[in-house]
Amino acid sequence: MACTASRLLDDGKSVFVGTGLPIIVSMLAQRTHAPNLLVVFEAGGVGPRIPAIPISVGDSRTIYRAVMAASMDYVMSCAQLGHIDYGFLGAAQIDAYGNLNTTCIGPHDHPKTRLPGSGGANDLGSLCHRTIVLMRQDTRKFVEKLDFLTTPGYLTGPGAREKAGLPRNTGPHKVITQLGVMGFDEETKRMKLVSIHPGVTMKDIVDNTGFKLIIPDYVPTTEAPSCEELRLLREELDPNKIVLG
Amino acid sequence: MLLQRRLRRVPSLKVLDEGQGELHAWMDPDDARAWMTEKKSRQLNDKVVPIREAVTRFTYDGGYLAMGGFGHIRVSMAGIYEMIRQKRRNLVIAGKTAVHDVDILIASDVVDRVECAYAFGHELRGLSPAGRRAVEGGKVKVVAELSNAAFQWRFKAAAMGLPWLPARVMMGTDTFRYSSAKIVEDPYTRNPICLIPACYPDFAFIHVHRCDKYGNAQIDGAVIEDRELAMAAKRLIITTEKIVSEEEIRVAPDRTVIPFFMVDAVCEVPYGSHPGNMPLLYYSDEEHMAEWLSLSRTEEGVKTYLEKYVYPVEGFDEYITLVGGEKKMEYLRKLERLEVPLSAPWAKR
Numbered sequence: 348m349a350c351t352a353s354r355l356l357d358d359g360k361s362v363f364v365g366t367g368l369p370i371i372v373s374m375l376a377q378r379t380h381a382p383n384l385l386v387v388f389e390a391g392g393v394g395p396r397i398p399a400i401p402i403s404v405g406d407s408r409t410i411y412r413a414v415m416a417a418s419m420d421y422v423m424s425c426a427q428l429g430h431i432d433y434g435f436l437g438a439a440q441i442d443a444y445g446n447l448n449t450t451c452i453g454p455h456d457h458p459k460t461r462l463p464g465s466g467g468a469n470d471l472g473s474l475c476h477r478t479i480v481l482m483r484q485d486t487r488k489f490v491e492k493l494d495f496l497t498t499p500g501y502l503t504g505p506g507a508r509e510k511a512g513l514p515r516n517t518g519p520h521k522v523i524t525q526l527g528v529m530g531f532d533e534e535t536k537r538m539k540l541v542s543i544h545p546g547v548t549m550k551d552i553v554d555n556t557g558f559k560l561i562i563p564d565y566v567p568t569t570e571a572p573s574c575e576e577l578r579l580l581r582e583e584l585d586p587n588k589i590v591l592g
Numbered sequence: 593m594l595l596q597r598r599l600r601r602v603p604s605l606k607v608l609d610e611g612q613g614e615l616h617a618w619m620d621p622d623d624a625r626a627w628m629t630e631k632k633s634r635q636l637n638d639k640v641v642p643i644r645e646a647v648t649r650f651t652y653d654g655g656y657l658a659m660g661g662f663g664h665i666r667v668s669m670a671g672i673y674e675m676i677r678q679k680r681r682n683l684v685i686a687g688k689t690a691v692h693d694v695d696i697l698i699a700s701d702v703v704d705r706v707e708c709a710y711a712f713g714h715e716l717r718g719l720s721p722a723g724r725r726a727v728e729g730g731k732v733k734v735v736a737e738l739s740n741a742a743f744q745w746r747f748k749a750a751a752m753g754l755p756w757l758p759a760r761v762m763m764g765t766d767t768f769r770y771s772s773a774k775i776v777e778d779p780y781t782r783n784p785i786c787l788i789p790a791c792y793p794d795f796a797f798i799h800v801h802r803c804d805k806y807g808n809a810q811i812d813g814a815v816i817e818d819r820e821l822a823m824a825a826k827r828l829i830i831t832t833e834k835i836v837s838e839e840e841i842r843v844a845p846d847r848t849v850i851p852f853f854m855v856d857a858v859c860e861v862p863y864g865s866h867p868g869n870m871p872l873l874y875y876s877d878e879e880h881m882a883e884w885l886s887l888s889r890t891e892e893g894v895k896t897y898l899e900k901y902v903y904p905v906e907g908f909d910e911y912i913t914l915v916g917g918e919k920k921m922e923y924l925r926k927l928e929r930l931e932v933p934l935s936a937p938w939a940k941r
Contacts, residue, residue: 366715367715389689390662390665390814391814400716401716402716402717402869402876402878402936403663403869404715405662405663405665405689405814405816407665407875409814411930416814417814417815418816418820419741420748420817420819420820423740423741423744423745427741427760427761450767455766455770457730458727461728461734462712462713463719464709464737465740465767466709467739467740469762469767473762474760496764496766497737497767498765499764502764502765511764512763512785513760513764587934587936588939589716589939590716
């Protein structure tokens with residue numbers, strides 16, 4: 348999951364990252380194919396050489412050897428101005444249009460599970476050019492209808508983001524799970540299968556998706572992680588298994 | 593004149609949608625100007641007071657509180673513990689990346705309402721047992737939702753003396769629906785744009801690296817949203833790692849984030865962000881965080897924690913001794929400098 352996501356981040360681009368796995372993935376990209384990936388944190392860290400996993404997207408690791416220790420106003424303005432290529436998020440629920448829920452499970456007034464809320468997720472999903480989502484795939488998480496729409500994907504379909512007032516040519520790009528990689532259909536803006544991870548069957552994908560996923564005639568297998576990528580993850584980036592478990 | 597105006601078609605701003613969340617801490621900009629003019633002094637006054645006195649004088653039950661920093665980064669724990677000891681009640685808190693701050697304030701019954709961009713979570717450490725329990729059980733109410741950018745732009749609007757700021761976030765989502773923002777048709781582009789209402793907190797605490805006795809405060813590392821929050825707050829209490837001379841501030845004025853005339857009180861509290869991180873000085877105390885996260889799973893545990901570390905403790909130096917003293921702080925300094933590996937007991941599965 349982490350390796351596949353890391354390969355989506357091109358060298359020389361900028362990524363705005365959320366807590367946890369997205370940070371590890373960005374660190375992995377920087378140590379492999381994308382040494383000049385510009386990582387931006389919402390508390391104001393711009394372009395750090397992240398030395399160890401930050402516990403918070405605002406802690407001192409996010410400004411370590413950075414090009415700038417700015418403010419939230421500054422980095423959010425950068426995103427609104429168009430400087431940020433990727434927004435990198437996790438979520439508790441996702442729907443067919445890539446809309447995300449990180450606010451609550453159950454009704455808002457009496458939640459069964461209260462989650463942290465938007466944080467910077469709504470801002471990243473609104474303002475970055477391409478949103479990448481990293482999450483587990485099962486029918487409780489890949490749902491027909493979200494309990495709460497925290498962060499905009501393609502909302503209700505083609506043209507909906509623009510109609511709502513969100514910046515042109517933005518929206519979800521890829522969704523990476525433990526089972527495969529999903530993208531979005533150009534015409535309908537609905538989620539579409541891109542590749543299946545090695546050892547995963549088409550049935551696994553379908554059984555773990557709570558909405559109708561577009562499945563093209565030919566679906567390739569995701570390229571397996573390399574030994575070097577696995578070594579970096581296990582030995583250098585997260586030796587204490589804080590994120591990867 | 594009147595006739596001319598009637599003949600010219602004057603377009604009005606079209607409101608397209610309104611969030612249904614409660615609007616807290618908003619003020620008419622003229623009222624805000626009147627407050628700043630009357631209640632904030634442009635005179636250089638010595639504002640150094642013990643934290644106990646600052647909390648007694650400038651905080652009150654039912655008020656709207658904002659904490660500077662980032663929830664567990666450069667957060668004024670001394671201010672938080674003192675509000676708990678003085679049994680402040682029914683506060684509304686700005687849940688702007690609220691982490692350990694909101695968690696312990698909820699657990700100790702100080703806060704009962706949250707305006708939420710981020711709360712009830714401990715970032716990489718997982719969800720907050722105490723915060724979640726309180727919301728899911730109905731003890732704490734979420735009065736509105738919004739995003740992090742929207743929250744800091746609420747402070748920025750206030751800092752600019754404006755009623756609102758336009759922004760291109762939240763539109764199309766339930767986050768907007770539960771917020772106190774409005775969407776209008778922008779008269780320039782004719783596209784929808786979100787108006788983020790100003791937020792003037794009744795009182796705020798900001799923990800800084802150094803500050804003189806007048807309140808000229810300097811922060812190292814990311815300032816997060818504290819430049820704006822300091823200007824927006826109706827009452828501002830600065831807690832500082834150390835009080836320095838006015839000259840030390842004046843030789844590096846470019847480092848000053850908060851000038852004295854925004855500040856109501858200055859309290860010297862070394863290690864005042866513990867167990868949170870103080871960038872470039874000491875890292876967060878993950879052993880202590882693990883103890884809190886484990887104890888706060890039950891009401892009993894919360895009581896145990898508060899009786900051990902908060903209620904009977906006289907000053908912050910006594911608290912630092914309780915959590916491991918200089919030896920612990922030396923370890924946290926080394927951790928900050930990346931000289932020792934991080935141990936995170938909460939990550940053990």
